[in-house]
Structure formats: C-alpha cells, structure tokens
Amino acid sequence: MPRTINRAGVALLPLLLLVATGCSVGPSQRPAVAYHDSEQQVAPAPQPPKPQPVPPLGTAPNDSLNWQDCTEQTRSEVGSLPPGMTFSCSRLLSTLDAPEAPERGTARNSLIRTGSGRVPLVVVGDVDGEPGTTFAARLATQLPQEVRNTYDIIGMDRRGTGESEAANCVPQQQREQVLGFDPRATERADLDRLLESVLAASQECLLKLDERLQAYDTWRTASDLEELRLELGVPKLHAIGRGEAGRLLTTYAERYPGGVGRFVIDGAPDPTRDSMGQAEHQAQTAEQTFDVFAADCVSRRCPLGPNPRQTVSDLVERTRQTALPGPGRQVPAGLVTRGILQGLADRNSWPALAEALTAGNRGDGTELAEFTAPLVTPQGVNPPWFDGDLITGCNDTTLRVPPQRSSEIAQDWTSRFPLFGGIAAQHVVWCGSWPVPQQPLPAPRRTDLPPIPVITTAHDPKTLALGTDHMADELPTGVLMRWQGAGHGAITRSTCITDAVSRYLVRGVVPTEGMACPE
Template sequence: MPRTTHRTHRLGALLVPLALVLITACSAGPSERPAVAYRGSEQQVPPAAAAPKPAPVPPLGPPPRGSLNWRECTEQTRLDIGVPTLPEGMTFSCSRLLTDLSPPGSPGSGTARISLLGVGSGSVPLVVVNDIRGVPGTTFAARLALKLPPEMLATFRIIGVDRRGSGRSDPAECIPPAEREAIVGFDPQATDRTAVDRLLDSVRSASQECLLELEQRAQAYDTWRTAADLEELRIELGVPHLHAIGRGEGSRVLTTYAQRYPASVGRMALDGAPDPTLDAIGRAKKQARAAEKTFDAFADQCGTDGSCPLGPDPRKTVEDLIERTRAAPLPGADSPVTAGELVRAILLGLAAPERWGELVRALEAADRGDGTGIARMVSPLVHGDATHPPGLDSRIITRCNDTTLRVPPQRGTDIAAEWVDRFPLFGGTFAQRLIQCSLWPVPQRSLPTPDSPTLPPIPVVATATDPLTPALSSTRMADQLAAGITVNWQGTGHGALGRSRCVTTNISRFLVHGTLPAENTACPA
C-alpha cells in the first residue's frame, strides 16, 4: 500500500527538527486510498490491474514416455461390454496404477490400486472419468470408443479409469448384504419418522461395518483423492498435460483436478456436470425434478403411436404399480422385488435411452406381476457380478465423503414429505440419499469451487432432459469456469457424447484440433 511518508526516521537523524519528527510520526502509516496524481486541476486515478486472462487451448504435446505395463485384454473387455463382435482392428489393453492411499490424517499410509483400460491407435493419452454411480470407468470408456469418430481413435489412446472403490480397482465392498438390500429396497414413499428411523438403522449398520472393514481406507474414497490419482497417472504416462473427458458427476473430478493442478490441465471436456454452487440438498432436489421431467419424455416416446405397452397414461400405470408393490412386493427370480428396487430400476433405465425398450418390457412384466426384469436391472447395484463389486457401496461412500452436509433425522423426514408431494415418482428416493450420509463421519474439506481465473477453455455439454445432471446445473458449471463454453443438446438421457452426432463432432474437433465450439452451440435432439 502507498504511504504518505516515504522515508523511515532513524534515531541518528539528529538534525531533523523535533516538530517535524512529531508531525511525521503522527501521519505515518498505510493509506487506504489509491495513489493519485494531478494534471492541472484534474485528479488522475490509475486504472485497476487487469484481471488474469484464461490460458489458451493447451497443445496436445509429445508422445508419452511412461512406464505403465499394459497387457492385452480384448476378449475380456468384449464380454464386459456385451457386444458380439468388435470393429475390425479394435483392441483393448489393461493396466494397474499404484497411487498413494492418503486417508485423512495419515499421509503416505499405503497404496491404492487403480484399474485402467486403453483403446485407440493414437499416441496422445485421453483419460475418461465416469460417474461413481454409473458403470465402471473402464467399461464406460470401452463403450464410448465404439461411438467415437475414427479421428479420435487415431489421435488418442483413450484411457478409462475405474475410480477408487469401483470396478476392478480396490473395491469398497463393505455393506452387509442384508443392509444393502434394505437400503436399495426401502419404501420410496416413506414420509413418517418411524419409517425414516428404520432406514437410519440400516444406514447405521452399513456405516459401522464399512468403517470397521475398510479402516483407514474408508475416508480415502473421494473426489479430492481421485483427482490426485489422475495427477499420478499423468506422471506415470510421462506427459506434460492431462487431456480428459468427464461425464456427469465425474466432471467434478476434473474440475477438482484443475483447481489442484492448474499447470497440468490439458484439453478437457465435461459431458454434463453438477451445479458447483449448490449444497447436497439443492443438488438432490434438482435431480428429483429432472428425473420427473425425464420420465415424462420417456412416457411421451412410449405413447407416440398409441401402442405403448404401459397404456395411454404410462405415468399413472407406473404410479399405480409402485403403490401396489409397496403393499405386496413382486415375485422375482431369487427374492421379492420391492417398490424401492422398482423406482431405482426406473432411474437406471431413464439415464440411458438405449435401454428404454428394456425398461418398458420390465415395467410391463412387473405390471403383470413378474419382477424378474426389474431385478435384473437393479442387480449391479445390489449384488454386483463376477468381476465388479456391488455398486451401492462405492456410491454411498464417495457421496458422503464429498459433502460436509449432514441431515438430522427430523429434517430428513421433513424433506422426504415435501419431495414425495412435489416429485411423486422420485422425490422420496432422492431424499433418502441425503439420509444415507447422516451417520457417516464428516470429511475435513469440501470440494473446491472451480474458480481459477487462468484455466484454459473447457466445453461443458448441457443435455436438455438429463435425470442426473440437469441442463441448468451444467450451464452453471460453465459459468463458474474461467472460460467455460456451453454446448446445448436438446436431447434426453445422461450424457450426450457418443449419442448426439452434433455434440460428438464439436467435442472431437476441440480435443483433436483445439477448435473451440461457439458459445451456446445448439445441437438438435
């Protein structure tokens, strides 16, 4: 800060008159006013310092010089993604990354093993990060590769990452099976304190068992440390910048990475993103509203030609089905199918329009009293399979480690009552997600807000009808970034890359050539 006195008076300055010393001593000190100058009779105030500018689009950079050991895993991957044949010449390879576990309060206390999958003939690594609530990142990357233009696969080596606790990475499998089934199958319309207390009993048992089973690892499954895994991956790959795609909640991993390692940020694209300005309650409420909107789109498509198997009013059919299932669970292949499982299966199906036919058939069968199709859709969440652990465990643990908000039981009951009334199909299920974290330890930090002013441009895709990352949430993420660019898709489902030709073309041009989409690019459905 400028000062009105520009010299410090020393004790040896004996020739300075005492009066001047006293006057100066009274007036010395920092000024709160900006330095000014005068030209004639006009006061001149210097302009404020210019704000930092966003960085330019990073170059692709040199080929990697990393030391990861890769093994061929084409047939195993083909079976994982469930396709009869692969495009000619497409192969997959798998690897493992060892990173620092780094749980809270215990730095350097062990390692975490992260599973990787590579596909594509290009030399430049492009990392793909999926939602923790979706399929494992390696599976998602393999499926995405089947839908990307040849130029992407010729330029990049696409690397899918199974986030901590998911897929073939060190699993977070710790919730007792009975409690897992109770949480997933819990009544989606429960609004009274007695019912919420029953859910809390299951949550308490699940939390205690995970903290005992995982010990210090339990609080190390979070987005903050997953961002550190990506930096370790960049170092192991031997590249100066991390080029990456984030999908949905996986986008928060990339924005957290960008805040922690801004000098390492390469070309990044976010395919849907949570609103970084909202707390957990605000985000869940928006998701409940978006899921209702997505169901309406599903119902409209089903009834387009008047031959929908769910009748002329699919919403009423499903609401009646849920109410009947609350009273009497549906027969399933191994165990009865509850109303909670029914609603979760619908949510899983809505996120992927390519599964809407499967969802219609499962709901039609359920309406006839056969819950087998519903049980099949929700099984990965509850039971997992031979290669992947049950999905519920990593979802709850990561979500609870990523937020400091804890909803007390009475507040949870009030939210459930309000949301069931406002969002009749999905409000209760999203309210229960808040309750699931009630008894989990509060993390030491919240996720950082992506506000670095020098980040390079980052396109953010906003899908008009997305049940998990609503369009407005993605738009707000773009607004929060230093140079966020919104690409709007007027389509339906979770994620547009590989589904919309327009979106895929715009994002591919950016990643391959560094050509930025125009702000607010509009892509038709």
C-alpha cells in the same frame, strides 16, 4: 495440502447437523494506495490471468505403466467390439493420503486403454455408475474414428469402485434394505428404520476399510489423475468427464491447473448448490425425463397404455405392500423406482424399460431386476455400485441432515416429485452418521485454464440442464453447449455434439458458445 477430516476412531460419529455460524472479516474492498511526495495515488489494479489457449496435443507419452492384453475380459463386459479393436489393462499406484496418514499409503487404481493415436485421452464417469474402465471401453467403441486414431482412450476405476480396491463392504442384507426401501415413506418411524440400515452399513465399512474409508473421495481421486498424468509422461492431461465426474475434472483443475489439457464436461452437478440442492435437482430432472419417456411410449403405442405415469405409479404403490418376484431375490418398490431411473439414463433402453414395467404389472420382476442388478449384486469381477457411491458421496459433502428433518424433506419431495422425490430424499439422509470433512470441494474459479466445453442435455435423469448451465457459468473458461435430447450424457448420442467435441479434441477448434443441437 490435502483435506483433513476429524478422526473417526473406532466408531462413526453420531448424527449431526452442520451449522455454519459466525462472521469473519474479509479483505478490504478499497483500492490499494501508494504514497509518494505526500500525494495519495491509486495503484493500478492487478490484471486477472488470461485464459490459456487450447493446449497442443503433445507427443507420444513416455509411458512407464505395465500394460497387459485384456480384450476378451472387456468383450465379456461391453459386448461386441468393432473389428480389430483391442484393449490392454494396467494398475496405477498413487498415494492413499488418508486423513490419519497424510501423504502416506498406497492406492491402486485399475486402468484400461484402447486406440492407436498414442496421445492419452482419459475418460471418467459417475461414481454411482458402471466402473470407469467399463464406461471408457463402451464409449471408445462409439467414438468417431478420428478420435480413436488421434488418441489412446484410457479409463480408470475411481477409488473404491470396480477393480480399484473396491469398497465392497456393505453386507448384502443392508444393501438390499437401503436400496429397496419404500420410496414413498414419509413418517419418522419408518425413515428411522432406513437410517438404522444405513448406520449398520456405515459401521461395517469402517471396520473393513479402517483408514481407507475416508480416503475414497473426489479430492483425492483428482490426485490419482495427476499421478496418472505423471506416469504417462505427458505435460497435459486431456480428458472427458460425464455427469458427476465433471466435478472431478473441475477439482483437478483447481488443484493442478498446469496439467489441464483439452477437457470436456458432459453434464455436471450444479456447483452453486449443496448436496441437498443437487439431490432435489436430480428428483426434478428425473421426473421431467420420465415425462419425455412417457410421451415417447404413447407415440410408440407401448404396452403401458395411454397414461404411462399413472400405470407406473400404480405399480410402485402395489409393490410397497408386495414385492415382485425376481431371479433369486424380490423386487420391492424402492428397486422398481431405481430400475426406472437406471433405464431412463439410456434412451436406447427405453423400449426395454417399457417392457420390464409391463412385465412388472403382470407380477414378474425379472426384467426390472436386471436394471438394478449392478447396484445390488456383483457383476463378474465388479462389485455392487452402491458401496462406492455411498462412501464417496458422503466423503464429498459436509452436509449432515438430522433424523428429525428426514420426514419433513420426504413429505415435501414426494409431494412435488411423486416418482423420484422419495429416493432423492433418502440419499440426503444417508450421510447423517458419517464423519464430516472439514472443507467442501473447491468451487470452479480458475481463470487461467484453457477453454472447457460444458455440455447440457435437456432431459438428463441424473443432472438437471439448469445445473449444468450453472457449471458453465461458474467455470471462468467454460464454453456452453446444449443438446435437446434425452438420456445421461450427449457424447456419442448426439451426432451434432459428438462432431463438435471431436473437432475440439482432435483439431483444437473451440465450439461456439451457446451452440444448440437438436434432438
């Protein structure tokens, strides 16, 4: 059954705090008993389902989708392509399933495909990152040749992102105000101004999207993946999910266990913590990753000097008062901080990030603006990332933080996480005026799934390694793998991890539990 959400009506609900109260009577913990000839006998306990073996690859799909060449458009988005690599694009029609019209309506998802193996391998990424089609295309150019020869790599723009009926609904002024907001603001009066901007953005999205607003979430995106499997005509869905998309794959597994093929999760949010705990985790891991970036910067004698943290902290403090000039728009402290976070996600971008911060110290925000441009402004056919992140993030969580707590959280987190605690705290309060879903996303509990490799990265600015460890622990068939490197996601960045994943996807060789790969 689809999740249901209280009817939003014509206006968003007021700021709420979700308080869990009351008790319920659970099932008896005593063993089942049977009576026979007046003698009490203990019935044997039912055996839990056994983990499934690694699924076979399957045969070439009976594909009913209409694919059209889109190589040149893809080249313009991801840059140079390997010789001979081509791409085709299509649209997937699935059920919208809005709370006000369950199991009705149509959702349209944009798809991309490349490869020569004919067996589909679906790639999904973070909802707050580049569109899934772009991410899949970029990853496909870097995957081992044996994976591309075995599979067709298929990317999908998740609901409300990219070209999947994008949630391009936040007015530009509110988008810039929310993302550029002072990352060190801790006073209630200041934070109330942020909440006013978020409320204005939320109301505008409700007006533009109407019933579609509450249909953009991870629960329903899992049903899009199932519809994609059916349209491809394959018995099992093979997939890679990076970062927050790891939760999408576990949600799919809980809803459609019979469709789970060879899944790989490359970083994931901690399933044992709520959205506030996950935001706190992100602030913590971003700080740790910045320290690795700073040490790397010093070792390369980069222009940020002997103490990059202090240099950057001073830059953020200055831009709280006076934003940097950028190309067509200013770059205030909030965007400086978010630009750093974006740059930390790809270690190959660290030299460019150091140069951008150095330019910022000289009073030029042009290069820093490039890191945050996808969040704020359209990039070609793709809308700003912020809108889809806001909507899906708020639809996925039942947590609502009241305004009176915003100052308390901001003070605590900016004290413990000086660079990134403020923007993490702001994420938590974004959803205060949002309709509350009646149930959270399901925890990963299925025991009858195939082995699922779960990869942690030691210094991932978006997903704390400990949180991904917890995902591997909670997932009954999870197989933990560790990379000691830095950046968001290990596949294609670590040769050791990539080779192990390739062996699993192509030959069905399950990685060794707890295997660790050096940086």
